[in-house]
Structures are given as C-alpha cells and as structure tokens.
Amino acid sequence: MNAAxxxxxxxxxSEASVIARGLRRHDPDLLDRLIEQYQHRLLRxxxxxxxxxxxxxxxxxxxxxxxxxxxxxxxxxxxxxxxxYAVARNLTIDYLRKMSPLSLDGLMEDGEHAPLExxxxxxxxxxxxxxHQQAERISAALLRIPAEYRETVMLxxxxxxxxxxxxxxxxxxLGTVKSRLYRGLNMLMMLLERAQA
Amino acid sequence: MIALGESVSDTQQAWLxxxxxxxxxxxxxxxxxxxxxxxxxxxxxAADARLVRATQMRVRFHASRLRETRExxxxxxxxxxxxxxxxxxxxxxxxxxxxxxxxxxxxxTLVWQAGFVFFFFAPALVVGVLLVARGTxxxxxxxxxx
Numbered sequence: 001m002n003a004a005x006x007x008x009x010x011x012x013x014s015e016a017s018v019i020a021r022g023l024r025r026h027d028p029d030l031l032d033r034l035i036e037q038y039q040h041r042l043l044r045x046x047x048x049x050x051x052x053x054x055x056x057x058x059x060x061x062x063x064x065x066x067x068x069x070x071x072x073x074x075x076x077x078x079x080x081x082x083x084x085y086a087v088a089r090n091l092t093i094d095y096l097r098k099m100s101p102l103s104l105d106g107l108m109e110d111g112e113h114a115p116l117e118x119x120x121x122x123x124x125x126x127x128x129x130x131x132h133q134q135a136e137r138i139s140a141a142l143l144r145i146p147a148e149y150r151e152t153v154m155l156x157x158x159x160x161x162x163x164x165x166x167x168x169x170x171x172x173x174l175g176t177v178k179s180r181l182y183r184g185l186n187m188l189m190m191l192l193e194r195a196q197a
Numbered sequence: 198m199i200a201l202g203e204s205v206s207d208t209q210q211a212w213l214x215x216x217x218x219x220x221x222x223x224x225x226x227x228x229x230x231x232x233x234x235x236x237x238x239x240x241x242x243a244a245d246a247r248l249v250r251a252t253q254m255r256v257r258f259h260a261s262r263l264r265e266t267r268e269x270x271x272x273x274x275x276x277x278x279x280x281x282x283x284x285x286x287x288x289x290x291x292x293x294x295x296x297x298x299x300x301x302x303x304x305x306t307l308v309w310q311a312g313f314v315f316f317f318f319a320p321a322l323v324v325g326v327l328l329v330a331r332g333t334x335x336x337x338x339x340x341x342x343x
Contacts, residue, residue: 026260032253039244047242060244061252068256068263135240138233157237185230192233 023071141191149184
C-alpha cells in the first residue's frame with residue numbers, strides 16, 4: 001500500500017477512535033454531527049429493511065437512542081457505519097419480534113407496505129420521468145424479494161459496503177452474503193422482466 | 198463480477214470479459230443488471246430536516262439524563278465508601294460503648310448486643326426506605342405528567 005493510502009487508512013482509524021471516545025462520554029455535539037452525517041443512509045437502509053417509511057422514521061430515532069446507550073460497545077477498530085447498520089438491524093429485528101414472532105423473512109409481505117415515495121414530486125423532463133418510473137419499478141420489485149436478500153442488495157449497491165462489511169453487519173458468513181447477493185439480484189431481475197412483459 | 202467486485206480475481210475478470218463479448222444473452226443480462234445497479238445507487242430517498250431535528254433533540258435530552266444518572270451513581274458510590282470506612286473505624290468503639298452501657302444498666306449480653314445491631318442498621322434502613330419512597334413518588338409523578 002503506498003504512502004497516500006496509508007495516510008487515509010490512518011485518518012479513518014483516528015476518526016473511528018474519536019467517535020468511540022465521544023460515544024463513551026455521551027458527547028451530544030458528536031451525536032448531533034453523526035445524526036446529520038448518516039441521516040440519509042440510515043433512513044434509506046431502514047426503509048428498505050422494514051418496507052415502511054413511517055416505521056423506518058420511528059426506528060431511525062430509536063437507533064440513535066440505542067447508539068447513545070450502547071456507545072461504549074463501539075471499539076473504534078472498524079468503520080462506524082458498519083456498527084451503526086448492525087445496531088439498526090438488530091433494533092428492527094427486536095421490534096418485529098415484539099410485534100409478531102417472525103424472522104427477517106417475515107418482512108416479505110406483498111401488499112402490506114405503504115408505497116415508497118420518491119423524494120422529489122416536482123414535474124420532470126422526459127429522461128427524469130423515465131428514471132423515476134424505473135426507480136418506482138425497482139422499489140416495488142425490491143419489496144417483493146425476501147428481506148435478507150433485499151437488505152444485502154441495498155447494503156452493497158446503495159450504501160456501497162464491501163462484502164466483509166455486510167458480513168459484519170448481518171452477522172452472516174461471507175459465503176452466505178455472496179449467495180444472498182447473487183440470489184437477490186437474480187430475483188430482482190426476474191421480477192423486473194415480468195413487470196415489463 | 199458486478200456484485201462481487203473486488204473479490205473476483207484478475208483471471209476471472211478477464212475470462213468474464215471475453216465471455217461477455219461472445220455471449221449475447223449474458224451481455225444483455227449484464228447490461229440490464231448494470232442499469233438496475235445504477236438506478237439503485239441513485240434512488241432518491243432522503244431524510245427530512247424535521248426528523249433529524251427531532252432525533253437530535255431527543256438524543257440530547259436522553260444524553261443529559263444518562264449523565265445525571267452517572268453523576269448520581271458516582272455520589273452514591275462515594276457515600277457508600279464513606280459510610281463503609283467510617284463504620285470500620287467506629288465499630289470497635291461503639292461495641293465497647295454498648296458493652297459498658299449494658300454492664301452499667303445491668304442487662305444481659307444478648308440485650309445490649311441486639312441494641313447495638315439495631316442502632317447500627319436502623320439509620321441505613323430508614324434512609325433506604327425514604328429514598329425508595331422518593332424514587333417511587335418521582336416515578337409516579339412522571340407517569341402522571343405523561
């Protein structure tokens with residue numbers, strides 16, 4: 001690894017250490033900054049994990065409360081986002097277990113989710129309209145694949161996590177992550193082809 | 198390769214590129230998947246400012262309560278340490294005092310020893326009951342306000 005890469009790796013490590021120290025102290029300014037920094041990514045992840053925007057917003061708040069309460073568990077040796085997603089995931093699973101004794105698979109219920117609305121409802125040019133329609137089709141198809149596959153696809157392609165990071169977040173072996181990614185993409189493509197046919 | 202990215206070796210990547218040049222069906226599939234991945238990466242789903250502000254306020258409030266609890270526990274720990282030390286130092290003198298008072302009053306050993314035990318534990322019991330009552334009262338007030 002060259003000197004520049006070493007520099008950036010060390011920078012990341014020291015930022016993770018700063019975050020770990022701040023969480024142990026319950027530093028409110030640090031938490032404010034983290035909430036702002038990860039707002040979109042975390043909400044996106046929760047929306048696609050739970051399939052419901054309202055529920056995702058509640059879980060968003062509860063995730064940060066849990067980050068505050070369990071901040072001492074973050075050791076600063078890995079990226080903060082990986083730990084954050086793991087906290088959000090566990091919270092979602094705990095919440096769903098309280099509601100009904102289902103695993104993450106139980107999230108795959110076709111007709112019961114509020115549609116995921118795109119953020120921008122203004123009138124758009126033709127190309128943007130097509131992208132919007134494509135995004136809606138993909139959103140609808142995503143909600144129909146098993147939650148574990150959906151989660152893996154989202155973490156890989158929307159959040160840009162590496163496979164080993166996804167393995168850490170989901171507490172699954174690397175082979176399982178690869179398998180879910182492959183099957184998730186396949187199912188998504190099949191559903192999209194059927195929708196277009 | 199699209200999904201696995203960095204975990205595919207150079208040899209495998211080269212093989213795949215050659216295969217995609219020759220196989221039309223696989224090439225169309227790869228293009229379709231690339232399109233889906235591009236859309237996934239650009240899908241607009243944003244948190245709104247209201248949610249972020251509400252979350253920040255809630256977290257700040259919770260953080261201040263956690264800090265208060267930690268400070269209170271620290272005081273309780275120091276108080277317990279102080280009580281423990283003072284008890285250790287004063288027990289021998291109190292024991293001799295009670296023994297002398299028992300002898301002076303002409304009561305049996307069992308009686309003055311029971312008196313010593315009661316005298317030793319009673320203050321702590323009274324304070325404990327008062328604190329629990331105060332804590333219960335505060336908790337009830339909190340529920341009432343909610």
